Amino acid sequence: MGQFGPDGQPLASKDELIDLFWVYYPDAREVLANSIAFNSKNLSSDISFDDLLNARRFSTVIYKSDNGLGNGVIKDYIPKDADEQLEESERIKAQILQMENDMWNY
Structure with missing residues (x-):
């Protein structure tokens, strides 16, 4: 279910919500x-x-990247393919995890 405003009207569906700040x-x-x-x-x-x-x-889903290859929002550089977008998100997660693991190797 999405978020609702003070008047009870829907603001957006759950899938349309994005971060407002960091x-x-x-x-x-x-x-x-x-x-x-x-x-x-x-x-x-x-x-x-x-x-x-x-x-x-x-749990998370990465929807935006600044990795040098496909910078920006994933749906912008992989349009109209939700499965491929999720695979890209998982690939980025794995890349981040590998970078974290590499930092701890001596």
């Missing part, structure tokens, strides 16, 4: 570490938003 993680980390994330599946264990992000306990 938060610089190092500046927000103290607030995230001191704020508890609600988990309806486990009420006996508290976890902070910082822990949730660091443990990657969330």
Whole structure:
């Protein structure tokens, strides 16, 4: 289901929503570490938003890239093929994970 405005009218469907801003993680980390994330599946264990992000306990879809090849919004350089767009998103995720792993190899 999408988001609704104060008058109850739909603003956009779930698939049409996009990010409105970015938060610089190092500046927000103290607030995230001191704020508890609600988990309806486990009420006996508290976890902070910082822990949730660091443990990657969330799902994402990358929709925009600045990687030198297909810069910009994925749907702009892979139009009309949702499956291919998702594959590109997964490829970018794998590339980011590989870069992170390479940073920790000595």
